[in-house]
Amino acid sequence: MKKERWVVSAKRADFQAIADRFGIDPVIARLIRNRDVTGEKEIEEYLFGDLEQLHDPLLMKDMERAADLIAEKIREKKPIRIIGDYDIDGVTATYILLTGLKDLGADADxxxxxxIADGYGLNEHLVQFAADEGRDTIVTCDNGIAAGSxxxxxxxxxxxxxVTDHHEVPFEEDENGERRYILPPADAVVNPKQKDCSYPFPGLCGAAVAWKLIQTMEAKAGIPKEHSFRFLEFVAIATIGDVMDLQGENRIFVKAGLRALHKTQNLGLQELIRVQGIEAENVTPYHIGFVLGPCINASGRLDTAEHSLKLLCAKTREEAAKLAGDLKDLNESRKELTRQGEAKAIELVETSPLQNDKVLVVYLPDCHESLAGIIAGRLREHFHKPSFVLTRSEEGVKGSGRSIEAYSMYEELCKCKELMTKFGGHPMAAGLSLAGEEMIEPFxxxxxxxxxxxxxDxxxxxxxxxxxxxxxxTKNLIRQLSLLEPFGKGNTKPLFAQKGLTVLNYRIFGKNRNVVKVQLADAGGYQMDGVYFGxxxxxxxxxDAHPTLSVAYYPSIDTWNGRDKLQINIQSYF
Structure with a gap:
C-alpha cells in the first residue's frame, strides 16, 4: 500500500444555521464550508448560481479597447488572423473566436x-507568415502573454x-525580490491575471476569455446576450479539459455548458460522443476530462490540432463522422505510447539514484514530446513527487512538468531560469526547453x-x-450531494470516513482483477455494500490479514433491475 496521511478538515461555522437558511442537511453545510465558500451571497451562488450571476466582461482590463479595435477592423474589412493553441483550451478558444468573429462579419482565418515545428504559442515564423499573407491584425487566444519579442x-x-490569454504574466525580480511584470507590446492585452485588472474572477480558461470578448462585441452590436450562450458548451469543455478550478464563474460555465452539451447541435461533438458509445444526455465532467477531451487533445499531440478544429467546424455529418473516427484512433495510439513511456519512466527512477531525488527529472529521448506532460503526471501520481519528463527535440531538449501541492513549479523554474532557453506555466504544471542534453544534469x-x-510533503x-x-x-443526502456538483479541481468530490467496519465477504471482478464488491457491517450490525476500484x-x-477496516468513501445509489440500493464507493482504506 502507498503511504497516506489521513487528515480531517475541521473548518468551523454554524452548520445548523446554514442548513436551516438554505434547506439543506448540516452535512452539506459542512462540505460547503470545507470548500471555503462563506457568506450568504457566496453560498447562494455556489448552490444555485446561474448565468445571471456572471460578471460583466467590461470589468476586464483592455476588454473594451480590444472589442472596439476588432470591430473597427471588421468595418474596414481588414483581414484578421487568429492564432490559437493546440490543446483543448486553445482549440475551443479558437473555435469560439473564429465563429464569433465571422458571425459579426469579420474576414477571419x-x-x-x-x-513540433512551431512550439507553443506565437512565434516569429507565424507572425511573418501572417504579414506575408497580408493579414492586418493578429488576435491570439490561450497564448500571447509571454510573446513580447x-x-x-x-x-x-x-x-x-x-492578446487574449489566461496564463501567468511573466515577471523579473530585482535584487530585493520585488517583481516587475512584463506585458507584451500589444494594442490590447485581455488577461484577468494582470495585476491591475479589476475583473473579480481571474481563474478563467482561455476559451472563457475568448468568449467574454465575443460577448462584449455582440453586446456592442446590439445582439441580445443570450445569443452568445451558444458557445457555453465549448467553454465548459475547455474549463474541464484545461483543469481549471471549478469555483465561481467556472461552476456556472460547466453547469450551463453541460446542459447545452446534452442537447448539442454541433455535428462534430455529436459524432465524437457517438463514436465513444456515449448518449449525449449522459455526458458528465468525467467524460469530458477522460474520454472526449483526450480525443480533442490527441490531434495536437500526434498530428495537427487543425483536425480537432475542423471537427468542431464540420458542416456535414459525413465529414464530422470521419473526423471523429480519426480522432478516436489517434487517441488510442496516444494511450498506447503513453503506457510504454510511463513504464519506462518508472523503471528509470526505480533502478537508479533518481529515486532519492526530491524533484524527479527523467529523460526519455525517444518519447514523443507531446506525451511528456501526461507521463510526468503519471510519475507524479506514482511517486507523489514533482516530476519533469524531458525528451529530444529539434532545438535541443523539451519537457513538461507536473507538480504536487507543496511545490509551485513555475516559481521554482524561475529560480534557475538561466539554465533554460524557454519556460512557462502554472504552480501545478510547466513546460520548458533546454539548449541540449548537456543541460539536463545541471537542471x-x-x-x-x-x-x-x-x-x-x-x-x-x-x-x-x-x-x-x-x-x-440516505437517498435524500445523496440527492443533496448533487447540489455540490460539478466536482473537479478546486471543488473536490466529498470524502467521508468511518472506522471499525467488519468485512463480511468480498468478491473480485474485472478482466484486470481491479473491481472489488464487498459487504460491510458496523459495530451495531448495520450492513452496507461497498465497491472498490483498484x-x-x-x-x-x-x-484477509485485517478483517476490520477504516474506509474513506463516497456514498452512492446502486441501481440494478429497477431497484435502488445504498452503497459506498471506497476511495482509501487501512
Whole structure:
C-alpha cells in the first residue's frame, strides 16, 4: 500500500444555521464550508448560481479597447488572423473566436501552431507568415502573454495585435525580490491575471476569455446576450479539459455548458460522443476530462490540432463522422505510447539514484514530446513527487512538468531560469526547453538543490470532509450531494470516513482483477455494500490479514433491475 496521511478538515461555522437558511442537511453545510465558500451571497451562488450571476466582461482590463479595435477592423474589412493553441483550451478558444468573429462579419482565418515545428504559442515564423499573407491584425487566444519579442516584430511589420490569454504574466525580480511584470507590446492585452485588472474572477480558461470578448462585441452590436450562450458548451469543455478550478464563474460555465452539451447541435461533438458509445444526455465532467477531451487533445499531440478544429467546424455529418473516427484512433495510439513511456519512466527512477531525488527529472529521448506532460503526471501520481519528463527535440531538449501541492513549479523554474532557453506555466504544471542534453544534469541538480520539500510533503494527504457513520447515509443526502456538483479541481468530490467496519465477504471482478464488491457491517450490525476500484488482490490480501477496516468513501445509489440500493464507493482504506 502507498503511504497516506489521513487528515480531517475541521473548518468551523454554524452548520445548523446554514442548513436551516438554505434547506439543506448540516452535512452539506459542512462540505460547503470545507470548500471555503462563506457568506450568504457566496453560498447562494455556489448552490444555485446561474448565468445571471456572471460578471460583466467590461470589468476586464483592455476588454473594451480590444472589442472596439476588432470591430473597427471588421468595418474596414481588414483581414484578421487568429492564432490559437493546440490543446483543448486553445482549440475551443479558437473555435469560439473564429465563429464569433465571422458571425459579426469579420474576414477571419486561423493558424494553430504545430507542436513540433512551431512550439507553443506565437512565434516569429507565424507572425511573418501572417504579414506575408497580408493579414492586418493578429488576435491570439490561450497564448500571447509571454510573446513580447514576437509581438514586437508584428508591430514593426505594421500589424495590430490583440492578446487574449489566461496564463501567468511573466515577471523579473530585482535584487530585493520585488517583481516587475512584463506585458507584451500589444494594442490590447485581455488577461484577468494582470495585476491591475479589476475583473473579480481571474481563474478563467482561455476559451472563457475568448468568449467574454465575443460577448462584449455582440453586446456592442446590439445582439441580445443570450445569443452568445451558444458557445457555453465549448467553454465548459475547455474549463474541464484545461483543469481549471471549478469555483465561481467556472461552476456556472460547466453547469450551463453541460446542459447545452446534452442537447448539442454541433455535428462534430455529436459524432465524437457517438463514436465513444456515449448518449449525449449522459455526458458528465468525467467524460469530458477522460474520454472526449483526450480525443480533442490527441490531434495536437500526434498530428495537427487543425483536425480537432475542423471537427468542431464540420458542416456535414459525413465529414464530422470521419473526423471523429480519426480522432478516436489517434487517441488510442496516444494511450498506447503513453503506457510504454510511463513504464519506462518508472523503471528509470526505480533502478537508479533518481529515486532519492526530491524533484524527479527523467529523460526519455525517444518519447514523443507531446506525451511528456501526461507521463510526468503519471510519475507524479506514482511517486507523489514533482516530476519533469524531458525528451529530444529539434532545438535541443523539451519537457513538461507536473507538480504536487507543496511545490509551485513555475516559481521554482524561475529560480534557475538561466539554465533554460524557454519556460512557462502554472504552480501545478510547466513546460520548458533546454539548449541540449548537456543541460539536463545541471537542471536536475539545480531543482533539487533549491528544493525545500520535506519527507512529509511526499506522503499523499487524504482529506476527510466528514467522519460519518454509514448509518447516516440516505437517498435524500445523496440527492443533496448533487447540489455540490460539478466536482473537479478546486471543488473536490466529498470524502467521508468511518472506522471499525467488519468485512463480511468480498468478491473480485474485472478482466484486470481491479473491481472489488464487498459487504460491510458496523459495530451495531448495520450492513452496507461497498465497491472498490483498484488493485483487487492487494485489497484482498489486506482484508484477509485485517478483517476490520477504516474506509474513506463516497456514498452512492446502486441501481440494478429497477431497484435502488445504498452503497459506498471506497476511495482509501487501512
Amino acid at each position: 486561423v493558424r494553430i501552431p504545430d507542436r 514576437q509581438i514586437r516584430l508584428a508591430k514593426e511589420l505594421g500589424m495590430t495585435v490583440v 536536475r541538480r539545480a531543482l533539487n538543490d533549491n528544493s525545500m520539500l520535506t519527507e512529509e 511526499f506522503v499523499e494527504k487524504v482529506v476527510i470532509d466528514v467522519p460519518m457513520p454509514i448509518t447516516y447515509i 488493485e483487487g488482490e492487494a485489497f484482498a490480501a489486506y482484508v
